[in-house]
Amino acid sequence: MNINLCFYPQCLNSPEFICFCSDKETIFCEDHLSLHISEGYNHKIKKNFGNRKIFITQCKLSLSKLKSIRDNINKKVNDCIKKIIEQAKFNFEYLRRKELLIMKVIEALKIKKKFCNNQDERECEKFIIKYSRSPENICQKLQEKEVAFIENLDIGCMKNDLELKIKGLKEEISELRDNFRGINNEIFNITKITEESQKRFEDHEINLKKNYDNLLDTQSYLGLNYEDECIENSNDTKIWYFQYNTMTMVTVNVTAQVDSAYIFNLPQKLSSNASYCKISKNKFFYYSGYNEKVYLDSTYIFDAENKTYEKKASWKLNQLAACSLYKRNIYVFGGCNNKLHGESGKYNLVSDTWNEIASLPAVSHHNLSLVIDKHIIISGFHLSSAFKYNIKNNNYIYVGSFTPNCHKIVCKGKGKVFIFENNKLHESTTKDCTNFVLLKSAVGLPDKFIQSYTIRNEDYLYFILGDMNLYRFNLNSKVVSIVRNIHVV
Template structure:
């Protein structure tokens, strides 16, 4: 509530004070303050002004004087720039008008000349009209075409709005080109990382793996270098599961998509920050489950196959972190579930429970090629280290022995690993790969010894 003058009748002074009397506000000047408070006892008075100290006055006056000088400088600069632009406009206009005058004379003279002649004789020196006629005689339409082009250039020089529009369009084009270059740069960096085997290595004292238990809001954190694990009840509206798609996208965050939750199938997607426990919900996509380990390339996350609640399918999709959108990519040659994929160079390698080998997906050509031979109806984990690709297939560990990945050799024929599926992303630490299977046990693959051991079962302390 505000007032412009004192509310006492006939007073035009500023309302310097506000008094709350019996739940009503009265605006009064300093001259009527004492008179007002002599009536009754229910008064609560507050100031209705901002104090101005001597220092405030000096600073404000000094700053205003500076701003006046700034305004005068702005006037001088604008006037100078206006004079310069007017001079340029006048100079260009005079130049263009002179061009028009000369060409009018030339064309009129050429009309007179061609009206009198029925041939142009070749000779050493030609008149200006003869040069004009010889230039355009075979294609007279070029006269108007060249004049149209010159007219556009003249008007563009004089049309500042058109110049601004053109600059904006060029700026948009530059931004689009820059975005394309950025995407290509990200893909090249990703390809370099994939080639040398960078997979978010947890080179710290406490590497962790996180996932949700089925049909719950409980986020489990496996502490790999400890004998106990923790759980956290997330503040989200729906239950999640470990039977979906997952992919690590940074040291502290992973991607979650869909899954069989209890007896139902979902289309929910999240980014989960395991450090802050903040879950960011993403746009929903198709109902799916058992897609398994997805691949993070550039700004895209690729998921392959799965179960849609009715059948095992071969569909593949990608989610773009920048545009926050889903889209479909080329389907796999065969339907498969409980899959595992990794980026390698300019492609993604995919293995799955139902696949008899590796499929290499190229995001450039949106197509697949077949590599290696393995057993169907076997759970598989694919990984890379030290310039090699490894496939853990149930009780066997295979290692690539050719650069084109068409040949693999069994380097451990009795790993003792059960025929079970991944329930979260694996983690590399040094020469070891740690992973958790559907039996909720923690396993370790050593890339030097090729040995696979079960470290311990999951053990929650809260």
């Protein structure tokens, strides 16, 4: 059967298809394709060959590639031969020079019997002196040169040398890479340490600024805690407090006829029975309180001007405790949480932390306090005397004699400390406030607790009592008068 013709008898067409359905490959033309696939199963048919023009073109390209390979091999061989010839010429030239030198040495040895070292000796004499003690080294040296010359001409040896050099270079590169990794790790660690140090520095800088701002803020406080010389011409005009069981802050302007209210969005309702302390021109401190039989332990700082607040660390359930600011700490004394107590503590405005201090010598609530020098004067509803707390030594002494179980108001101005005891007025007689004298037995005040803190405006001290009236005390005449009723609009 002609393999260039269709498998089917008497068909002279070219076999365009091939099938692997039997043990032998079957080739057939396009006319017999349908007939073939109708016989049996498991046909695997594909084109017998691809595009002949493309195939011929690729074959021609292959011939060109073979010629290019041959030319490149010839060029490489010629280059290698050229290098070998150049190396051989160098070697032969060396041998010629060495041969001439040795012949001169032989002639010189026949003429002269002795040779000495001197600066003017010629090449021949240098050679003789060099090998005079061991002339056998001449042949040994030439043998070493022979090995070197042959290796330079031996491509196999050159390849081995090159491979050894490549291996050495790879080892050096690997060592350098390991060193680089180590250096890179050190750089990474140094960078990390630098970044961490920079972050700590930035955090420290932020904290310093925050602490500095807080310090400036606390240094600019008004009200009860100002020294007299600082508030001699004070014109503080506003008192803030919260209405009972609400989120409503009341602003009382002592120079106006009406008062305003603002409702905060707080996590809880606050109380009028809390501890209040003004800590800056527009900020006040709030602690504890009592709402519908529930005692509070909440601590806030309110910015009345911008209508914002900060919730601070809580302490104890409490109400009606005294509250005074000294430097960066707010001192809280006594109060009530189901029962009267004398527990006291201080809150740090910068670190937002509470710490206990010595308890009051006697229990009481409805307490008030103020700062004098480095001490705090405390008085309260149940106390029969006032207490003078030494901030540095954390202890108390008794000062004055007062009637227990009546409301008291503690305030100061023009170098004096005043304690209102219901309708009576007591005044300090010594600079250290260890003695008090009854100044007036009737000043016209009801037996009501103070609603918030006292402020000073020029020669008057202002405060709000539980009857929701605004009162003022004239520091010159020592007269108390009602300004007006609190009127919130």
